[in-house]
Amino acid sequence: MTSHVARLYSLAAAILVFFVAWAAIAAHPWNNHPAAAQDPRYAVLKAREQRLRAESVAVKRILARRWAVYRAQLALRRHEIATIKSANARARAASLVSAPAAVSGGGGGYAPSVRVVTLPPLTITRTS
């Protein structure tokens, strides 16, 4: 009495077992050849890999420290610039109030002074 359903399930299970076995075996590469484990080049490679890993950790630490120092100095410098700029602006405003003729040269001499005037129109337009 052939049980077709059971046969199909058996076939599916067999195929599944095969692929799971293949995946599990492929995931254990150190079992491929017993000779590979005793290869001296393999030991050298492993040691080098560990050294490189330790090095990269040390390098990361040093870099992080230097970056922190740089960022602190940058913040300080920016603060300096902002302070000077605000001082210049205040000086210019003070000179404008005292001398409305707006002659340049007020303040620290860093920024040129500006005079706003209303000029006559360049063109005259007439409709139609």
Place this chain on the structure above:
Amino acid sequence: MKTDPTFWLLARASGLTAYVLLTSSVVAGLTVKAKPLGRRIKAAAATDVHRFLALLGLGAVAAHGLVLTLDQTVKMPPVGLLVPGLSPYRPLAVGVGVVAAELMVLIYASFSLRRRIGARNWRRLHYLTFGVFAVATVHGLAAGTDRWAFGLYAGSVALVAGLTAWRILMKGGTSDVPHRNRPVAV
């Protein structure tokens, strides 16, 4: 420079699959009469599954052997699949596997020939399946490179041994059936 290990991996995968299928077939065969799950499994369905699993196992064994001849590292000669001991890699362990495979083919074919050899002889021959299972286990442990699969072998042996013990205990210790000419104990 390592050569492509694909055939090596496939050989190991197909070998493990064949062992799992063989174990499943033996378990199914024991279930036909031992019935550990009671009446839920029909005897005729269990027999059909038992035969089908054996056939699938044979297919996996055939794939296992074929792929091994294709692998360039082991360099198994095709005739080494038929004659035990000709493998250049672990000849004894592989030869044991060849023996197991050939016995498996023999036993599978014997079912079609049971008319010719007689039902009683066929049943006696069929007990050889336990031998096939044992030899296949030895081959897997000795020739295989997947030591991590040891748990699989241990579990399979435990399962088969357990079910066999159940069957022997269930039958009351006798493996012979009463025959008209033989005195039947009442």
Place this chain on the structure above:
Amino acid sequence: MYRIEIDRSLCSGMASCVKIAPDTFDLDDDGIAIVAGDAGEGAIEAAECCPFAAITVFDQANGTRIV
């Protein structure tokens, strides 16, 4: 009350039927099952437990197939 038929080409001498209903079934010299006695209720269980489905049970009165 039951009529039993055994398909000799399917039987392999497993003797599950003999174990279940020893009054009804037995093995002949070739190791194939034969009907050796009256068919009781055990015949139905034996037919269901035959590993090769070689036993067919009919109702003797109206001939319908039971197993």
